[in-house]
Amino acid sequence: MPDSVTRTTNTSWFSRVGSAFAGVVVGVVLIFVCIAGLAWNEGRAVKTERGLKEGASIVVDIQASPIDAANDQKLVHVSGPVAVTAPLEDSDFGITATGVHLSRQVEMYQWRESSKSETRTKLGGGEETVTTYTYAKVWSGAPEDSSAFAEPNGHQNPEFAVEGADILAQDATLGDFRLDDAVVGQIGGETPLRLTQDNLAAVQAAVGDVDQYVSISQGKILLSANRPRSSNVDDADDAAPVSETSVIQGSPTIGDIRISYDLTPAGVISIVGKQNGDGFTNYRAKNGEEFLLVSDGAVPAADMFQGAQDANRVITWIIRVLGMVLLIVGFGLILAPLGVLADVLPLVGTIVRMGTGLVAFVLGFSIGTVTIALAWFAFRPLLSIAILAVGGLIAFGVYRLGRGRNKKKLAEAAA
Secondary structure: OOOEEEEEEEEOHHHHHHHHHHHHHHHHHHHHHHHHHHHHHHHHHHHHHHHHHHHHHHOEEOOOOOOOHHHOOOEEEEEEEEEOOOOEEEOOOOEEEOOOEEEEEEEEEEEEEEEEEEEEEOOOOOEEEEEEEEEEEEEEOOOOOHHHOOOOOOOOOOOOOOOOEEEEOOOOEEOOEEOOHHHHOOOOOOEEEOOOHHHHHHHHHHHOOOOOEEEEEOOEEEEEOOOOOOOOOOOOOOOOOOOHHHOOOOOOOOOOEEEEEEEEOOOEEEEEEEEEOOEEEOEEOOOOOEEOEEEEOOOOHHHHHHHHHHHHHHHHHHHHHHHHHHHHHHHHHHHHHHHHHHOOOHHHHHHHHHHHHHHHHHHHHHHHHHHHHHHHHOOOHHHHHHHHHHHHHHHHHHHHHHHHHHHHHHHHHHO
């Protein structure tokens, strides 16, 4: 089968009009969802900010050992080295390592479809779309659904046979405190765990009798349908003897599995959380905000709270920008029928879509800023007024600029 196929589709003007009017409903729903989401986001941001400020004002610095029962149920801050006794083990593949978190990543060699389309509006409002679908073999950690390919024949992908996994230390301690998954899962500093030929026997024993051949190459486990023919190793630094099944012959084939690991070592960490017996749980502020902060290294409590505030602002702005974009998309869907109706004459349709795109931007941006400002108004009136003013000026400027360009386009068309 070829690695690319081209398909041409034609859509009548009446079908496009029907689809455009159906999109109006989607646009209306999207606008209401975005407005609700933007309002929720501002309330969430204020709630988180105030909860963190409350925590920063009452947190108590403690020692990791001995545990002071007087601080039980209080918000505390502690720093120190993490200790573990037993190694982490991925029993599925016989891999062991010493640390607090062993993460297994799985990739499969599979077909991936990409597409590129060119659409031309014809006289009368119909459209002709030429789409080229290209197929490439890639290592991917996410399954590619070949049944949805435009040309599935010759590009079938098998089921993802192995899943990723996270193995967390169950015996991690910080002084006299036990660390549960909620804390251990937040510890950073993971690095790739490079496997060698010394791990091969354990992997083969764990995998057992399977149809695929097991090998270790470039620090990763490989499961392949290819029969090995050589004992040469592509890992120049692996000096251990190599068994017959340690090298995959030639290039990988569709369905081959590649498994790698990241290991988070035990090091110094800092925790801000509610002391609960000999462990830590989420602290609940008066406004209901809950948090359990973990940082790598010996970090003062003030810096941990500042980092959490910074992260809260980043999340807030990401949701704001996403909400604005989706509002513009929603208004664009509502106005889309005008451009489709005008496409009976393609040049007129192009000019109309320029205008509707401008209007959609102005409406989306304006309503987004108004929603954000109103949501903040109960908490910070001056900031709300500033947001409204800035948003209004930007929307007005873009409107004037776009209006001038549209006039120029109309003048050129008339000439």
